[in-house]
Amino acid sequence: MRNHFLALLFVFVSIGTVKAQGEAYQFFTKKGKKVVLKQVLKEAKSADVVFFGELHNNSLGHWLQLQVLKGLQAENPELVVGSEIFEREDQLNLDEWFSDQITESSFEGEAKLWKNYSTDYRPVLRFAKEKNLRFIATNVPRKYASLVSKAGLSGLDSLSREAKNYFAKLPMAIDMSLPGYVAMKDMMHGAPGNSDYMIQAQALKDATMAESLFEPLYAGKKIYHINGSYHSKDGEGILWYLKREFPTLKALNIHMVTQDQLEKLDDENTKSGEIILVLPSDSHTTY
Template sequence: MSLLILFLLMFTVNASAQDRDKPAYRLFTKSGKSISYGKMLKELKEADVVLFGEQHNDPIAHWLQLELAKDLHQAHPQNFAIGVEMFEADVQLVLNEYLANQAPESNFEQESRPWPNYKTDYKPVLRYAREKGIPVIATNVPRRYAAMVSAGSLSALGGVSEDAKKYIAPLPIAVDLNLQGYKRMMGMFGSNMHGNTKSENIVQAQALKDATMAHFILQQVNQGKQLLHLNGAYHSDNFEGIGWYLKQEQPQLKTLTLTTVLQEDLDNLSKENKEKADFIIVVPASMTRTY
């Protein structure tokens, strides 16, 4: 009898494990408390800026970005904009023409230097923006200027033209090398890279991107728009990066952040992922990637 009971118990446990739900994601507050999408959305609606930190190849984050764009636009139909790290500031004209149905989609994709995963991961957001007449802002610094800084520090920007400065945060750009994200980056690259290129220059190039994205975000906020910004999580995790520059310019600005992390366990937020953002999207570690 005891063996039969044991067998039945084992069968029940196995069946229970097989029948469990397999959620695509779970949401937590920064302290690790579970929260529903609806409750999170209620808070995000009240923000001036929402920084959505993604893992670039995570399909769940990209889907949630689209859904959040729809919901925030519904809440602020006349005063909503989307900012994107994935496009550089010097392609704003062709981006505007595409959104206004003036430039064919094929031309836009040829001339705007989209990321390789644009069609799978960002195109749905841009198509929704075009359909609803939502402004989309290319916030990233053109990569040629980031390359200049990587090679020669921020001082290399001293000789750029006035036309070039339209695509860069106002100079000079302050950099706090004591921010944890920048310190970790310096540790990753060591003291030197490729001969004369110092790790500090790499961090300054990252700061240039963060400052420039914050600059273009604030232009929209100052026009009375709520802005949803899509960026790699490293640019906004731990309330640093873009958020740090926003705070330097406008300390009273209400900025809320999201980040995306991978975990085996979706029931609890791991200690290392707490306090990374106001809201943490936990995606199964086994989730398929878009590339």
Template sequence: MKTFWSLLLLLSLTVGQTMAQEKEAYQLYDSKGKKLKYKKMLKQLSKQDMVFFGELHNNTISHWLQLELSRDLYAQRGEELVMGAEMFEADNQVIMNEYFFGYISSSNFEKEMRLWPNYRTDYKPLVEFARENGLRFACTNVPRRYASMVSRQGLDQLDNLPEYSKVFFAPLPIATNMELGCYQKMLDMAGGDESFPHAQMLKDATMAHFTLSNWNEGELFLHFNGSFHSDFHEGIVYYIKEEKPEIKLAVITTVEQEDISKLDREHYKKADYILVVPSRMTKTY
């Protein structure tokens, strides 16, 4: 009997230790909070015209899954896959193209591109994957100098720019919709100053413009951006749908939770696919 209880205690300790060691790095959910397998999400995404992957800029799992998704979508769609990102500005497209065609070195590319500080860890793998596989990579964001101009002086200042400057953002006039939740939040943060959300609208409209202009029928455009730019199908997605309502697209967002075993209700309907990462996950910066 003593031996039996000793074995039972040992088994209980072993099971407890095993359960304590099960640390999930992420969990996927659909918009209604139902758990989802990556394989199913991939199958659904491969049938879209566009996919917007909303990230948390310093989230390691988000960046890892972006690269994995790029690889898997390429395996299914091949050269029909087009990639693009918020992290690269439209006036740097020529530099991106020159690098992809082998005209300039990687060192010159990185010196001249106004890259984000976390480029080498988080975005370089995406760029290099596209380059090595002969895929197009679009620089979709507005040059920051124009967004800064709008945040300080308003959208009307864009009209005063020369025509050769206006090719780097969405055609004027930039449509505004302060009723959208994302811009209403920014308006509240700015104490009612519309210049702040107007600068965001310029970014979103421009990313939508260059996403559409770099996409052709039959292709799948995979776009990477901060989650705020596409959550609730607002931001970039709103401008895409205004221009081309029939397009098939899906949105992924990234959120952090203490407990990833179920989706917090505040994140329901935030996107078509919700990537939940433990809030204690290490950051890239």
């Protein structure tokens, strides 16, 4: 409780400090036009799926993530929420908590929670539960991504039928020429390990998160998906896999970045999403 209070205090102090200097955050279109949250939510009305590509440790970004969720839910009471932070193995825990079959403390004791869950993600989960929203654990279990990073996708072939329910259907396509994967390989140049296998592990995460959204999309549900910014940057990653299944999919990609100034969108951030959320470079982080 004390750590939670201190983290929230840091967030409010950060917001107050930046407000004293100017704005605490700024939304931009990819053309560099400033927009406000109300305009972002207006754009979201026509989207089948809204992505929030986050910086995992940015507290101010997580607060805005919750505000987007509140705005979407107000327009779509049957909104479906999905998130990278939960692996498919935790779906039962989520369902049991949301249906009040287990307590919140039991859920948190059983689920594989990220270290900043209580400060940064718990408010999102609590709001979704309060509004009776469906919440999907979309990510591949870490152990299977780790296996692929060491042995490639072929390492999954020998797993049981039950294990294969927890990741994207095999065989899965991978476009190794996608700029995001190429950049990832370049960053790994000279590092230990097989860079192609590492990209395959990343693609397994992207494909699994995308496939986890197929069923609600086929059912005509609007989706809000929370993931690390790299998984949806430039319309690649998860979006690449979704658009293979749904070529006419309408997506709104909100991409979070930090900059030293909030007056103008830096050139390198202009194509990262339809909406770019810019936060101060010195905004509070939880780790």
